[in-house]
Amino acid sequence: MPFSVNLGHQHYVFADLKTLLAKATPARSGDSLAGIAATSNEERVAAQYTLADLPLRHFLNDVVIPYEEDEVTRLIIDSHSAQAFQLVSHLTVGGFRDWLLSDVATTESLRALAPGLTPEMVAAVSKLMRVQDLILVAKKCEVITRFRNTIGLANHFSTRLQPNHPSDDAAGIAASIVDGLLYASGDAVIGINPASDNTQTVTRLLHLLDDVITRFDMPTQSCVLTHVTTTLELINRGAPVDLVFQSIAGSQAANTSFGVSLAILAEAQSAAHGLQRGTVGNNVMYFETGQGSALSANAHCGVDQQTLEVRAYAVARAFSPLLVNTVVGFIGPEYLYNGKQIIRAGLEDHFCGKLLGLPMGCDICYTNHAEADQDDMDMLLTQFAAAGGSFIMGIPGADDIMLNYQTTSFHDALYIRRLLNLPPAPEFFQWLQTSEIMDERGVLFSGTALPPRFAQALALPGAS
Numbered sequence: 001m002p003f004s005v006n007l008g009h010q011h012y013v014f015a016d017l018k019t020l021l022a023k024a025t026p027a028r029s030g031d032s033l034a035g036i037a038a039t040s041n042e043e044r045v046a047a048q049y050t051l052a053d054l055p056l057r058h059f060l061n062d063v064v065i066p067y068e069e070d071e072v073t074r075l076i077i078d079s080h081s082a083q084a085f086q087l088v089s090h091l092t093v094g095g096f097r098d099w100l101l102s103d104v105a106t107t108e109s110l111r112a113l114a115p116g117l118t119p120e121m122v123a124a125v126s127k128l129m130r131v132q133d134l135i136l137v138a139k140k141c142e143v144i145t146r147f148r149n150t151i152g153l154a155n156h157f158s159t160r161l162q163p164n165h166p167s168d169d170a171a172g173i174a175a176s177i178v179d180g181l182l183y184a185s186g187d188a189v190i191g192i193n194p195a196s197d198n199t200q201t202v203t204r205l206l207h208l209l210d211d212v213i214t215r216f217d218m219p220t221q222s223c224v225l226t227h228v229t230t231t232l233e234l235i236n237r238g239a240p241v242d243l244v245f246q247s248i249a250g251s252q253a254a255n256t257s258f259g260v261s262l263a264i265l266a267e268a269q270s271a272a273h274g275l276q277r278g279t280v281g282n283n284v285m286y287f288e289t290g291q292g293s294a295l296s297a298n299a300h301c302g303v304d305q306q307t308l309e310v311r312a313y314a315v316a317r318a319f320s321p322l323l324v325n326t327v328v329g330f331i332g333p334e335y336l337y338n339g340k341q342i343i344r345a346g347l348e349d350h351f352c353g354k355l356l357g358l359p360m361g362c363d364i365c366y367t368n369h370a371e372a373d374q375d376d377m378d379m380l381l382t383q384f385a386a387a388g389g390s391f392i393m394g395i396p397g398a399d400d401i402m403l404n405y406q407t408t409s410f411h412d413a414l415y416i417r418r419l420l421n422l423p424p425a426p427e428f429f430q431w432l433q434t435s436e437i438m439d440e441r442g443v444l445f446s447g448t449a450l451p452p453r454f455a456q457a458l459a460l461p462g463a464s
Contacts, residue, residue, distance in 0.1 A: 001016065001017075001062065002014060002015055002016065003016075003017075003020050003050050003054075004050075005046050005049055005050045007042065007045065007046040007049065008042075010042065010046070012043060012046040012047070012050075014047060014050065016062075017058075017059075017062045017063075017064055017120075018064040018065075018301075018302055018303045018304070018307070019036070019302075020047055020050060020051055020054075021051070021064065021120070021123065021124060021127070021303070021304055021307050022036040022037065022038075022302075022303070022304035022307075023036075023037070023038040023043055023044060023046075023047035024038075024044065024047035024048045024050075024051045024124075024127045024128075025037070025038075025044075025127055025304045025306055025307075026044075026127065026344055027044070027341070028291075028305065028306075028335070028336055028337070028341045028344075028345065029333060029334060029335060029336060029337035029341065030291065030292040030295055030305045030334065030335035030336065031304050031305060033295065033334055033335070034295055034300055034302075034304075034305070036302060036303075036304060037304075048127065048128055051093050051094075051124055051127065051128065052092065052093055052094030052097075052128055053092055053093075053094065054092060054093050054124070055091070055092050055093075056085075056088060056089065056091050056092065056093065056096055056121050057089060059118050059120045059121045059124070060077070060080065060118070063076075063077070063120075064120060064301070064303045064307065064311075065251055065252075065301045065303065069252070070251060070252045070253075070301075071252045071261070071262055072250060072251055072252055072255070072262075072311055072314065072315060073252075075262060075314060075315065075318060076118050076119060076120075076311070076314050077118075079115075079314075079318065080115075080116065080118060081115035081116045082116070083116070084112060084113055084114070084115040084116030084117075085113075085116030085117070086116070087109065087112070087113050087116065088113065088116070093121070093124045093125050093128065094128060096121070096125050097125050097128050097129060097133070100125065100133075100137045100355075101133060101136065101137065105137070105140060106140065107140050107141065107142050110140055110141050110355065111141075111142070111143075111357070114355065114356055114357035115357070117355060117356060118314070119250070119307070119310035119311045119313060119314045119352070119356065120307060120310070120311070122310055122352045122355050122356055123306055123307040123309075123310040123311075123352060124307075126306070126310075126348045126351055126352055127306070129351070131343075131344065131347055131383070134347040134348060134350070134351040134387065135347060135351075135383055135386055135387040136387075137351060137355070138347075138350050138351040138354045138355075138387040138388055138389075139386070139387050139388040140388075141354035141355060141388065142154050142388070143354060143357055143358060143359045143360070143390070144359070145281065145283040145320075145321070145322045145323070145359045146278070146280045146281020146282075146283055146322075147221045147242065147243070147277075147278040147279075147280070147281055147282070147283055147284065147322050148219045148220055148221050148242075148278060148279045148280060148427070149187055149219045149220060149221075149280065149425040149426070149427035149428050150280060150281075150425055150426060150427060151187070151188060151322065151323070151359060151390055151391065151425055152359045152390045153425070153426065154388070155421075155422060155423075156422060156423055156424065156425060156426070157385060157389070157390075157391070157392075157413075157416055157417060157420070157422035157423075157424070158187045158188035158361075158390060158391035158424055158425055158428075159180075159184075159185040159186060159187060159188055159391055159392055159393065159394040159410075159413045159424070160185075160186075160188045160189050160190075160191050160323070160325075160361070160391055160392070160393050160394060161176075161177060161180035161181070161185045161186035161189070161190045161191070161394050162191055162192070162193070162393050162394060162395045162400065162407075163175075163176030163177045163180065163190070163192060163396075164176075164192060164193050164195075164395070164400055164401065164402035164403060165195070165401070165402060166195055166401055166402045167195060168192075168194055168195045168196060168201055168204075168205060170204070170208055173192065173205070173208065174208070174212070176396050177190060177212055178454055179396055179410065180394050180396070180410050181437065181454070182437060182444075182450075182451075182454070183394070183410035183411070183413065183414055183444070184413070184414065184417070184424060184432055184437060184438050184444065185394035185410050185413055186218075186220055186394070186428070187219075187220055187391075187424040187425040187427075187428035187429075188220075188323055188361065188390070188391035188425075189220065189221050189222065189223050189242075189243060189286065189322075189323060190209055190212070190213070190220060190221075190222050190223070191222070191223040191224075191225055191243075191245075191286070192205055192209070192223070192224050192225065193225050193400075193402060193403060194224055194225070194226060195402055197226050197227065197230060199230060199233060199234060199237075202224050202226050202230060202231075202234060202239075203234060203237075203239050205224045206222070206224055206234065206239050206240050206241060207239075207240060209222035209223075209224070209240075210222060210240035210242075216435070216453055216454075217431075218428075218431060219279070219425075219427040219428050219430075219431050220428055221242040221243055221278075221322070222240075222242045222243070223242060223243040223245050223286055224245075225245040225286075225288075226245065227246070227259060227260075228244060228245070228246040228260055228264055228265060228268045229259065229264065231244050231245065231268060232244075232264075232267060232268045232271055235268075235271045235272060235275065236271070240277075241272060241275065241277075242277055242278075242284075243272070243284055243285065243286045243322060243323070244268045244269065244271075244272045244284055244285050244286065245285075245286045245287075245288070246258075246260055246265065246268075246285075246286075246287060246288075247287070247288045247289070247290075247293070248260065248265075248287050248288075248289060248312050248315045248316060249289065249293045249294045249297070249299070249308065249312050249315075250294055250303075250307070250308035250309060250310065250311030250312040250314075250315070251294050251299050251300065251301050251303070251308060251311065253294075253297070253299035253301065254293060254294035254297045254299035254300070254308075255315070256299075257297040257298075257299055258297070262315070262318070265285075265315075265318075265319055266319070268285075269284060269285055269319050272284035272285070280427065281322075283320055283321060283322035284322065285316075285319045285320065285321035285322060285323075286321060286322060286323045286324075287312075287315075287316040287319075287321050287323070287324045287325075288324075288325055288326075288327050288363075289309055289312045289313070289316070289324070289325075289326050289327070289349070290309070290326055290327040290328065290330055290331055291305045291306055291308075291309045291326070291328070291331075291335060291336060291345050291349070292305050292331045292334070292335025292336065293308075293309075293312075293331065294308045295308075295335065296331060296334075296335070305335060306345070306348055306349075309326070309349060309352070310349075310352045310353075310356070313352060313353045313356050313358055314356065316353075316358055317356055317357060317358055321358070321359065322359065323359060323361060323390075323391065324353060324358045324359060324360055324361065325360065325361035325362055325363055325391070325393075326345075326346065326349035326350070326353070326360070326361075326362050326363065327363040327365060328342055328345050328346040328349060328362055328363060328364065328365060328380075329342040329345075329346075329364075329365045329366035329367065329370060329372065329405075330363065330365050330367065330403075330405055331367075332367045332369065332370060333367070333369060333370040333371060336370070337370070337371060338370065338371035338372055338376075339366070339370075339371065339372035339373065339375075339376025339377075339379070340376075342366060342370070342372055342376060342380065343376060343379055343380045343383070346362050346364060346380045346384060347380070347383060347384065347387065349362065350362060350384060350387055350389055351387070354388070359390045360389060360390055361389060361390045361391035361392060362380070362384050362389055362392060363392070363393045363407055363408075364377050364380050364381050364384065364392055364393070364407060364408050365377070365393070365405050365406060365407035365408075366405065366406055367404075367405050367406070368404075368405070368406065374398070374406065377398075377406070377407075377408065377412075378412075381408060381412055381415075381416065382416070382419070385416045385419075385420055385422065386420070392408050392412070392413060392416075393407045393408050394408065394409065394410045394412075394413050395407050395408065395409055395410075396409065396410065397409055398411075398412065414444070417442055418442075421442070423442050429442075435451055435453045435454075436451040436452065436453075437451055
């Protein structure tokens with residue numbers, strides 16, 4: 001169904017819903033690369049005007065990828081809660097924006113509403129919002145998940161300790177883990193991107209992480225970020241798997257290119273649940289996403305990259321994950337050209353994920369050939385934390401020597417904790433105090449000697 005609007009002396013026509021959503025999206029290089037972006041600021045404003053007047057109910061009867069062709073679309077439509085939707089069913093997209101910004105939209109009402117929202121509704125309203133709107137509404141959303149600690153509580157902030165090494169060297173990984181822990185990082189997860197995806201290497205790394213967590217009685221979880229089928233195989237072999245990881249996207253075609261389906265994810269979740277390794281909860285899934293991933297896989301189906309990103313969150317939501325994060329600037333400037341686009345995308349992703357009921361983190365990052373720098377990352381980091389983001393990455397020096405991109409460091413996490421008085425997850429915070437790493441005020445202990453628990457850290461099995 002076409003949509004049309006008169007703006008000034010110009011008549012604009014948008015062929016269908018996915019065209020309207022694409023044209024209304026704030027400018028980004030990926031949509032231009034796909035040939036679906038607005039051709040002028042005037043056309044973008046016209047699309048936003050049209051989108052603002054579109055009833056939210058419309059999204060239940062008009063889909064961007066056909067129901068018969070895409071299992072993500074089927075998941076979205078079949079899992080929609082009509083009862084939860086009743087709260088906002090009378091609103092247009094523009095009216096929904098006003099409602100979200102009002103005092104009526106409380107933490108409790110937003111939590112109840114989440115099952116009634118489709119990704120396309122949420123993507124649509126985000127396209128009408130300023131940065132401050134994205135921050136304010138996301139701040140009101142609270143999504144709490146649990147495995148060995150409690151993540152997402154208001155006025156807390158977590159980090160993934162990311163001790164990557166280009167050769168998966170045990171000593172190098174162990175040194176980075178100790179370094180991160182001494183800066184109070186690691187409560188979201190200690191998660192390694194392995195250089196090699198073979199089962200022998202992944203098994204060795206899983207045992208290394210499990211030994212660290214067990215030896216120091218640490219209330220956190222580990223993950224080796226390998227393909228879900230590899231993790232499933234390792235679970236069946238008895239490896240110490242805490243979390244199941246998988247990169248996901250917002251179309252069936254893109255997920256197929258990743259070698260993943262909803263059925264495979266469900267099988268892996270069930271297998272991980274069966275291990276019962278959590279102590280305070282059993283949220284066992286960890287998902288990563290990123291705007292442009294479907295386009296890079298030639299599987300975007302003519303849909304703009306931000307709407308597809310939010311559709312990926314519908315996939316994540318179906319599996320009650322412990323962690324979800326957008327790797328916002330990792331794919332490169334072909335998709336998010338500069339710091340401004342990266343900042344906007346990161347805040348959109350966080351807003352949309354939280355509104356759908358997900359525990360959203362952000363890998364605040366860029367590639368070396370993007371028109372961005374660490375000042376841009378400082379801006380996104382500060383705004384993301386102010387918006388109530390759940391977690392960020394913690395990497396030695398902010399420079400990942402294995403993946404070759406720029407992200408956030410242990411020091412960046414410490415900056416946010418100091419600036420906004422945001423302690424880690426409560427169980428982990430208590431452990432930091434008993435381990436003499438951080439005091440009850442969130443201040444790191446100083447001195448030249450390692451805390452007693454870490455005096456023997458360099459003697460970890462496999463380290464040399």
